[in-house]
Amino acid sequence: MKTVRGASLCFLGAISLLAVACSPMTPSGGGTNLAPVPVLSANPLSGDYPLVVDFTSAGSTDPDGSIATYSWNFGDGSALVSTPDATHTYTTAGSFTAKLTVYDNGNKSSSAITVITTTTPPANVAPTALASATASVGKVPLLVSFSSEGSTDSDGTIASYSWDFGDGTAASTLANPDHIYTAPGAFTATLTIVDDDGGSDSGDVAIQVNANVGPTAAANSNVTGGQVPLTILFSSAGSADPDGGITSYSWDFGDGNGSSSANPTYSYSIPGTYTATLTVADSEGETDSASIDITADAIPNVAPTAVSAATPSTVRQGLPVSFSSVGSGDSDGRITAYNWDFGDGDSSAIANPTHAYSVAGPFVATLTVTDNAGGVATATTTVTVTPNLAPSAQAGGTPSSGKEPVLVSFTSAGSADSDGTIASYNWDFGDGSATKTTASATHTYTSAGSFTATLTVTDDFGATDTSTVVTAVTANVAPTAAATAVPQAGARPLVVSFTGSGSSDSDGNIASYAWDFGDGGTSTVTNPSHTYAAGAYVATLVVTDDNGVASAAVSLGISAVIDDDADGSQPPADCNDSDSAVFPGAVDPLDSAGIDSNCDGADGQIASTLFVAATGGADSGSCGAIGSPCASLSQAVLNAAAGSKSVVQASSGTYSAGFTLTDGITLRGGYAPGYGSRSGTSTVNGSVTASSTSAGATLSDVTINGSGGANATGVLAQSSTLSLLRVTVESGTPTGAGSSAYGVRAIAGSAVTIVDSTVSSKPGVAGAAGSGAGSPGAAGCNGGGGGNASGPSSPGGGAGSCGGSGVASSGNGGTGGNYSGGGANGGSGGGGASGGGGGCGSVFGCGSGAGNGSGGAAGSGGAGGAGGTNSATSATALWAGVTGGTGSAGALGGGGGGGGGGSSASASGGGGGAGGGGGGAGAGSSGVGGAGGGSFGVYAHNSSLTVTNSTVNSLAGGTGGAGTAGGAGGSGGSGGGGGSKSCCSAGPGGSGGGGGAGGGGGGAGGGSGGPSISVFHTGSGTLAVSGGTQTRSAAGAGGSGGTGGASSNSGGSGSVGSTGLLLRIWNNSATTA
Incomplete structure (x- = not known):
């Protein structure tokens, strides 16, 4: 790159x-x-x-x-x-x-x-296609493997291949595909290739597919004729396929049989002329056939032999004769047919037939047999047939007389046929009924009269004879039904015992009983028992005698009333027929289930009950009936008292306000709508008060959530007798510093019983913190300066006391020496601080100068206030906790001594300075901590309390209030300076001593913590607690004490209040922790 x-x-x-x-x-x-x-x-x-x-x-x-x-x-x-x-x-x-x-x-x-x-790229060079094929010549179907090997692209690559096989089938895009030609013919397969620049070239390959040539069949045999059984050796020698091989051979021997062997052996068993055909097939399914004629000759026949016999050879007309061909045979074959001619015009083709001759006489029976080659032979036998004799009939019947219906057993015993058998019987009973064809028969005569039964017998040849028997039948008398029933009236299910055994039949016996109980039930028992549901019924009895005659029906009236609980009352007056304790007039206490036992419409006595509903009620001066309940509990109690009702029933739901329970009233909640049962909870959101209920009052099955506020109380009983049964009481939340909470509070000579209930109280409120710290002490006065000397005879005067009283008063300064006299001593402070000595006096001077006054002593600190104790002795109608004590005041500081007068030496000495005043005492704190409020599940003062099987819970007591700090002590006053000398060797006056600081005041004590007591009783009356549980949460912590006032001698801190009581039970100092 x-x-x-x-x-x-x-x-x-x-x-x-x-x-x-x-x-x-x-x-x-x-x-x-x-x-x-x-x-x-x-x-x-x-x-x-x-x-x-x-x-x-x-x-x-x-x-x-x-x-x-x-x-x-x-x-x-x-x-x-x-x-x-x-x-x-x-x-x-x-x-x-x-x-x-x-x-x-x-x-x-x-x-x-x-x-x-x-x-610019050079021009593309087209690729070169080279096509070839393996097995390019062959017989249809022909599989050809094509190849593009040798095809090239000199300036790139071949991108695609396409083969057209020339036979109209789909082209292939493989480089080297296989293809099957399924039809004969000459085909040109073309390969087309395309290079990566789109250039293309093609190449051809010739394919020759030839048609199939069928095979040639040649059929041969060792012989073509002979006597059966004829065995032939067949051969396919000479059969060939010029372009393949023979794949299968099929021989059809012309008699329905065949073979797939090339050279089979076969035997002909039946004479005849047969064409045996060979069919060959090559691998392509082409076939060819060749045939040979075969003649199978029969063997010459020997005639069969016939033998005949008859058993018996003498027989009565109509009886069967058994004929036999046993002994007949065919020496060179088999008999294929039998033919009997019985000599009376009848014949049979059976080998051994049976035949009956219908007329008497001699007969010649001829047997003809035929063999399988058609040869025949005959044989004869003679049968003698005698004439038939008629049978004899004999009829009998038992009984010969009786009451209708009469069942007669008839018999043909004694009937006979001397030369044969009786073939049939026929009974005609003489009463028009259907005949019977059995030898013995039974028949019932159902009406009175005399009846002749006729027996007809027929023998096996049709001859007949008759015999008769007479039966006398008298008329039947109907039975009489008699029925009783015990009881015929009572409560459902009513079990009635029926008796039909008194029924009778004067001329026979009762055969059956038919009871119809009138409610769809039936019975065939003589003395049945039957259970009736409520209702009125008519039971009937019909009896039938042994002759099937029914009696007239007898009827009985049955009455079953609804009284399932057997209490003698029926619905609808009995409002619960499944409970025998519930019926009109029954005792109806206020039971736990709210059952209306006396059926007056409500639990208890409705005449003594007033009703209130949390939903659907309305207050008025007349509300309270069960159909128009009051809406509030206070209105309900008011109306109950005015109407002399002793019970108030409250439906389940929530009542938004408390109430006062009056004398003689029982208020019970938890009733379902309609007041017929109990369901749910009646909840009162407000406190309940029972006041002066000397005759007693009861709260039952309600939940009371106290109103809260100062000294919150859920239920308050004062001068009252009150029972709480299955109630749940919660005090409500107290408010106000030091306020207590009471679930139930009994005071002023009340008697309260709590059974099966749950009572709880909220936590007490913390006590109030003290207010206002102690006042600080006043500062002492400052001493004045001594006078200055002004000449030999003019010494400086000592300063007077600056003030203060008692121990806090300051000493006065001494006067300076005059010329040669010594200076005066300073005065002592009120607390005993000494004054300074006067200076010496001399004309020529002396060594000792004026002394300084002593400082005043500091006042002692005041004592801290005591913490409130957890004593219960102050409890009355309400709990009264103990507050903290006040702190003591500190002591005054002492006044300082006055300075001594200055020394003299011909010149006057300076005057002494005055002492300082003592510091004022710090005031003790009166800001005591208030006691914390208590939490009482149940609280009683001068009252009797019984708690049975109840759960009583108290939560935490309130924390005690904190005390405030004591006042700081006042600072001592400064001593005054000494007066100056006039000249020379005279000395200045001494300085006054400073006043001592006042003592700090004591801090106030903290209030006691509030108690947590489940059950509390103090004063007169009694306490009894049994069963149930009492739980208490936590006692309130005592309040902290105030700190002492600061000073040289600080005041003492107030003490921490005591932790509140934590008890399950307090009973006049007897406790259960």
Whole structure:
């Protein structure tokens, strides 16, 4: 492959054609960007058109960046291409300049070129076809293998082959095909080839297909005649096929038999003239035939021998005689026919026949036999036939008399035929009925009268005789039916025992019983039992005697009522006939299934019941009947109390408001529409209160979701007797800091019983955090400065106390020495801080100067407040948790001592400064943490509580509230400075001592955590818990204490409140964890 680089082309500057490639290599713009370096490669660079050239820009670079785009111009006017590599086809002859232009990422470009030369291709040379065939001559069908081997294309390749076989069949495109010619004839097969430039050539090959020549048959035999059995040796010698071979031989011997052997042997067994034919076939199915005539002669015949006999030879007319040809034969063949002539005009062709002579007399029977060759022979035998004697008839019958119907057995015993047999019997019973043809017969006379039966016998030759027998028949008396039934009335299914055994027949016996029970049932039993469904029926009995006479029907009335439960009441008055405990007037308690036992239309006593429906009810002063229920529970209870109703039944559904349950009322929920059964749940979204129900009230089968709010309570009993049966109570969500939740709360001497129920309470609310930190103490007063000395007799005066009271009062400064006297001592602070000593006094001066006052002591910090405890002693009608205690105030800081008066030395000393006041005490915090609210499943105060087989759940107690911080102690006051000396050796006054800081106040204590107690009882009354489960969730954590006030002596922090109680049961301090 030739590669042309743009950079190298610049050395050929003399060639103007390449100038275009050089100029882009020099940067054409300002700046520092360097031009890219293109590299153009092409393959091939020349060739005949159409010429396909592959172009590539591989090796192109940009010294200071990257190549961004490519542009190919192929120089033949075709469209530009912008890929790094390209393929292009030149379709005309010429010289073309291809140019690659590359652009870098700074949009600077450079180009490289190369020249592509294309020439006109030379003219195509046609290919040379060479056709040949194997087996080009042969007999039809002829398989020929054709070949194009030797066919060539000097300047390319052969692209296709086509063979025309010359016989009108489809051409083949194979180079070397096979073909079968199916008809004779001369054919020219032509091969046509086409090269890759469309040039073509043809070649022929001649094919000769010859027709088939059929075979020639030659039939031969060793003999052509003779006496049967005649055996012939047949031969096909001389048979031939000139253009192949004989493939099959078929001999037809002329008598229906044949053979496929070339040279068979065959025997003729029947005389006659036969034509034996040989048919041969070659491989192409062509045939030829040849024949031979064969004569088979018969053997001379010997006549047969006839022998005849008759048994018996003497016989009565009409009886059979057996004739025999036994002994007849044919020595050289077989007898083929027999013929008997019996001498009475009858004949037979059977070898051994039977014949009866119908008239008496002597007869000669002749036998003629014929053999297979037609020879005949005869023989005779004589038969003597005597005349027939008539038979004798004898008739008998038993019984000879009786009541209708009478079954008589007739017999022909004693009848006989002296010279033969009785052939038939015929009985005529004398009552017009059909005759019978048996020797013995039975017949039933069904009516009264005297009847003569006649027997006729006929012998085997038709002679007859008769005999009679008389039967006397008397009339039958019908039977009498008698029927009873026990019971004839009762509840379904009614089992009735029938008795028909009292029926009778005066002149015979009862043969059958026919009961019709009136409901489609029947029986043939004498004393049957039958079960009746509800209804009124008529049962009948008909009896039939042994003579088939039926009685008159006897009828019995039967009544089966609907009382399936056998309680004595029938529907529709009995509203449940499958339950014997349900009937009008039955005791009807409020049972768990809501069954209407007394059929008054509702569970319980409808007269004492008022009805309320969550859906479809309407409130009014008169609502509550079962057909017009109230809509709200409060209206229902109100109307029940006003109407002296003791029960309120609530249908399933949701009631949107709580209510107050009044004295003597039982409210029960969960009824299906119509109040005849129980289905679903009655849910009350609101709290229920029982107040002053001394006679007792009951809540049953309802779900109560308390209203929530402060000290949320699901059911509240106050001064009441209340039973909760199969209820589900939930307290509602309490609100307000420290508020508790109560599932059921009993107070003020109530007596509450909870059975088979589920009671739960929501979590208690966290206690309130304390408010307001302790006040900080006031700062102490600052001491005043001592007076300055002004001359020998004018010492500076000491500053007075700046104030404060008690321990916080500041000491006064001492007066400076006067001329030669010593300075006065400073005063002590209120808390005991000493004042500074006065300076010495001397005319000439002395060494000890005035002393500074001592600082006041800091006040002690206040104690932190106590945390609230988890005591239950304060619980009354509501739970009362213990709040945190208040913090103590800090102590006051001590006042500083006053500075001493300055020393004197002929000049007066300076006055002492005053001490600072003590700091004010920090106030203790009163912002105590409130107690957390409790969670109580059941809560009782001064009341009695019984919990049986119930689930009681309490959730978490509320967290105790946090206490606030104590006040910071006040800072101590600064001591005043000493007064200055007047001159010379006198000394200045001492400084006053600073006041001590006040103590910090104590922080307030945290409130106690709220309890989680399943069952809680405090105060008077009793508690009994049995069965069921009690669960408690978590006790509330105590509230954190407030921090002590800051100071030199900080106040103590308040204590953390106690964790709330976590118990299943609390009963006046007796607990179950």
